[in-house]
Amino acid sequence: MAASRSRLLTSNRAGWAMAAPAFGLILLFIIVPFALAFGFSFTNQRLFSPNPTQWVGTANFEKLLGVAALTLEPERDASGAVALDDDGQPTYPRLRGYTRNNPDYPHLAGKQEWFSFGWGEDRVYVLASDVVFMKALRNTFLFVLVVAPLQGGLALLLALMVNQKLRGINFFRTVYFMPVVVSIVVVSLLWRFIYDGNNGLLNNVLSWLSFGAFTPVDWLGNPSTALPAIIAMSIWQAVGFHMVIWLAGLQSISPTLYEAANIEGASRLQTFRYVTWPGLRNTAVLVLIVITMQAFALFAQIDVMTKGGPLDSTQTMVFQAVERGYRKQDIAAGSVISVVLFLIVLTISLIQRHLTREKT
């Protein structure tokens, strides 16, 4: 039987012929660009250039990721006491003296201040070759670290809500999922109006709820609120998607387990802790992986709402990759960012896969 089955189904020619169109397209439009991204990241490739492309080794990566720390002592007056400026703050030597043509500090050449912090009397300056990219890196991680647990958690809450046995519950499922089918570009434009500093809906709602006590905020124009505003909107748009995945997980748990818990007299919380949650473990991993992947690709919201501003507070990796690779036509610079992004995503998905393997 086994032999006849394999003879009946073996067909190298037909097998290849049927799989070839899909495989060829994936090869040309996913594998080749992917390999090119790695290749270009070691060159100075541009989209259109009169000069031949040159191999530059790891120079692009050094330019992108170079970071150094410099500890400076405060300036002292003749007596050796710390010199204070008009505001009573200690003053430090100018960074320019170290980063420009200083033969004693060749590794600092061309770097700029990213941030600094006090260390006793001294001040530690963290310098980066590419400060904008460092901010993009930080913002992207911040976005992922906030969005993944928050969106995953809220989606689970919504899934529990719409999993109740109530008349008309399907209506609520339908409504909660609605923003998922709306383009994130449309949502971003719409929410720019909601976040507006003057006539914005959000300011009006908040001032109405607080009986006028709330001072309007220009949500997207303020460096401290711009990224949180984009996070809130992104969750609003996508949370329904993950609610549905959780819901499928919830409904795959056998009703007999709930009956048993009910007979044992378990409270609602105990039922969730000992029946629902263990049954959702695989779903939880999937939801986290999917949200993490999507969050790292953050682009459209930024492009439509803030273009990375104000003060680089909403720069992200993909936005910078497009800005450099496409708008400045510097393919190599865009490719380096793509490669770094891919390595981060790969590392995280390997870690997540490893963690799940141990648990199951």
Added chain:
Amino acid sequence: MATVEGSNTTWDKAWRYGLLVLVAAIFIAPLLFMVMSSLKPDPQLLADTSNLRAFLPVGDVSFDNYVGAFQRAPVATFIFNSVFVTTLTVALSLFVCSLAAFSFVFLKWRGQGAALGIIIATLIVPFETIAIPMLIVVNNLPWVGMDGLTVGWLNSYRVQIVPFIADGLTIFLFVQFFKDLPRELIEACRVEGATWFQIYWRVVMPLSGPVVATAAILKFLYMYNQYLWPLMVTQAEGYRPVMVGLEYFRQLNPVWGELMAYLSVITVPVLAFYLVLQRAFISSIASTGVKG
């Protein structure tokens, strides 16, 4: 179905419905605001944001903004482009990917394990990481068309369609579905002398309604809502889809009503489509979860 047990007093129910309605309002309000605003002239639209009238079709209501939007930009062209590109890509994708999945599941051939492995591995490559080098690829591809052999695909329909025909997720969905079909049926057909393509087209595909719906919906949403790629490859307005067409409504001092009208025009049909087929939409998302 598993459901949290609770006391079914009237209060308990009222509380539950209250919460459900409140959350529903958060999801509906922005979309309702979009549609209602599209019907109002700008001064009224802006004044209404300070009260509940923002969500009601009251005051000086008309379709003037829609007329204005169609005059401001070649909206009909954008819509045609989007519909054309999306429909063709979905159709080609369903065919090419299901054919490959059929070959992976029902046929045995040398190298199939490796080929399927490579395809599944591409699932962890975010499109955003290959978009930039893909520009180089499409810029160097030849094409034989009306005006003979040309090189470079920028500003065309094909550059928006061909790269998205085959994708790992669609193939994966079909592979999962085909695995549950009875192999004996395929073997019986083979014994009867049917060709592989006949078995695929006459036997397997007619049984594949659910997975076709799932794959079509996911691909449709992905293609229609695409932004980054068409933004990069369509400089000429003749080929631009609706999401890129938004540029026309985003000047420094936009006519808000027209912007809202345009957003409504490109969104409401999709929402209506979703509301009609909502069970299929929701179960298509759910099935990617259960099987992944």
